[in-house]
Amino acid sequence: MQILRTLAAALVAAASMGAQATTLIHNVSGYQTTDRALVRFNALAFDRGKVLASGDFQQLNRQYPQAQKIDAGGKTLLPGLIDAHGHMLGLGQLNRMLDLRDQSLDSARVSIKQYAKQLAPGEWLLGRGWNQVTWPGKQFPTRTQLDTLDIDHPIWLRRVDGHAGWANSKTLRLAGIDRHTAAPEGGEILRDASGEPTGILIDNAMGLLQRVIPKPTLAQDKKSLQDAFAQALAVGLTSVHDAGINEQTLQAYRELARENAIPLRMYPMLSVNSHNYAKLLRAGHIGSPSERLYMRSIKLSADGALGSRGAALLEPYHDRPQEKGLLLYPEAEMLSLLKLASDNQFQINVHAIGDRANHIVLNHLETLHKASSQKDHRHRVEHAQVLQVKDIPRFQRLNLIASMQPTHATSDKNMAGARLGEARLTGAYAWQTLLKQGTPIAAGSDFPVEPANPLFGLHAAVTRRDRQGAPERGWRAAEAMSLEQALRAFTLDAAYASHQEMVIGNLTPGKFADFILLDRDIFAIDPQAIWRAQVLETWVEGEKVYTRDH
Missing domain, CATH: 3.10.310.70 (Diaminopimelate Epimerase; Chain A, domain 1)
Known part of the structure; x- marks a missing residue:
């Protein structure tokens, strides 16, 4: 009888906790993207870390009368932002x-x-x-x-x-x-x-x-990752795709996951240079889409960067006619490394900056696709920065994702023309061209190359101007995104790029309650001021994990 009474009391307590767990945050200017359109709302209900509904406060208040209510004071609420390419x-x-x-x-x-x-x-x-x-x-x-x-x-x-x-x-x-x-x-x-x-x-x-620099210890790597977690949350990132990790960093992630010490969602890409690369691929995916640590992709760098003239070009550099840049792997070896990943059901993510590197990567991905459909893997080209115009439609034909970083365009605008000449800029940083043909863009920053703040990326995507406002009409402004497109690139399409669009990316019922509160409505201000928006709060699974000091 005592056992029955104890069990009954526990059930009553659990039911009470369930009723109290429902939270209704209201008086917000809420925005999210769906498959159809930009959706506005002024209230969000969530329970046990998952979204119940978003919409009109009066309606949700009637639907959840016992919910704990939080008046957000008119702040702007967005789904948690996702950086699809950073280096934690x-x-x-x-x-x-x-x-x-x-x-x-x-x-x-x-x-x-x-x-x-x-x-x-x-x-x-x-x-x-x-x-x-x-x-x-x-x-x-x-x-x-x-x-x-x-x-x-x-x-x-x-x-x-x-x-x-x-x-x-x-x-x-x-x-x-x-x-x-x-x-x-x-x-x-x-x-x-x-x-x-x-x-x-x-x-x-x-x-x-x-090779002669002392290597960090596992404990130092864990501390560095934890420092990066805190910085990411402070700028409104609730998920990051870590673009290239080695075996020790993977071990650090796994230990932090076991310690429940990862406060946001991490999607690391295993570097092809990792010790035991083949063995780690054969071991299979790590985690699942709903877990804080989820790994099912690899990272290979095909070439270098434009600023150091390491990007591999089909024709010589405009400002250094004797150079064409560098391929970091022989073509046959590159294909072999990519095939090994694909054969083990891993997504392929390849850094390609120059038009030659992009062309070769597209050739390799097409070779894999002809042997066996690669559609379900959702392969990605990281940066996809300088493309031959005739190569751009291949992204759509091969069902590829363009993983691009808007602030690269505004940082490179004074250098890219000198490196490439005007003719090759036609297919460079071509966001709108890719979007119009139906290619999803997963947006990121490439931090610490660029600042980690995704509001800087939203600003650059929309204005094609730097944070000082130059150039006044935007650099090659025809390739700018709308703010709706940019928000989607930093949320729903970034989630799609990590096979997680069913659990994150927007705030539809059943998804995780990952969201942020901003101090201003970025849809109602001068686009040039978007980068000045401040993240006031960051929430992951319905739990506040960051509050800005006032």
Whole structure:
């Protein structure tokens, strides 16, 4: 009898908790995209982490009279934003590195000198973010400019795009790089007139040096990821596609998942360079669409980046006629790595910047498709940045997703024309052209290459202007997205790109209650002001996980 009374009491308590668990947040300007249209609402009901309904407050109040009510004070409510291409470990590690973003050469050298003072003897001075394209003369820096700072530390500073690095002479000696060192295939060692390395290594040549840098421990990787989680939530990201992780980072993710220490949704892509790549593929997918950790994709980089002239082009660089960029893998090896992923039922996500790299990747994906339909895998081209116009329809024919980063266009606008010439810009950063043919765009930022804030991406997508407002009419503005298209690219289509559109991407009944509150209505303001919007609250599964300090 006591057992029955206890069970009855537990059931009553559970029923009471269920009634109290329903929450109705109202007095919002709510927006979400569906398969049909942009939908507005002023109230959202959710229970046990899942959406019950969105719509009119009076109606939902009658439907859920016992719900706990939250008056949002007129704030704007959006589905949680999704970054379809970021680098979580890099974002977290930046907290323990020198950040040179937006600095001139002179200010960078001052920052390097100051930063060195806090290092222990023999410690590496690591950093990233420099961009010679923004400096007078636009020339790559040299080891001499580091050596003259008289710093007794090995120095290694990655370019903003991560595809080139700048070293001092001490670092080159530690790595055994001298005038006799041959650059590996897919890499370049810049040299001066006498044949000596200048200190700049591009793409695969960076591996010659990076192998001598002390590797972070598993515990350090976990801490970096946790730091990145916090930064992501603070800018309104409730899901991130981590674009290329190695085996140790995967282990860090798995341990954090077991510890229930992943506060947002992570969709990592296994790097083809990972130790035990084939073994990990054979082990199969990790998690499911509804779990915080879900892995079913791989990442391969076909070429380098435009800013460091590593992007592989069909014709020479407009501003360097003797160069066509770099393919990071021989074509046959690239196809073999992609086929191994496809054969193990993994989605293929390939970094391709230049028109040659994109053309080759499309050829490989077409080869796989002819052998066996690839439609269900939802393969993606990461960046899809510079395309031959005649290659663009192949995205639709092959059912591919274009994973693109709007802020790349507004960061590159002053450099892309110089690198490519005007003719090749026709198929570059071609968002609207892709959308009009029915190709979904999964939007992201490529952080820490660009800032992680997705409001910056929404702004760039709509205006094709930088955050200072230039150019006034937008750069190649015909390719701009509407705000509805941009929101969908950062929500529903990004969710589709990770096979998760049934559980996240908008706030329809049954999906997770992942949403954010903004301080202003981005649909009602000057589009140039979108980037100034502040995330006030971030909610994941109906739980508030971030509140902005006022």
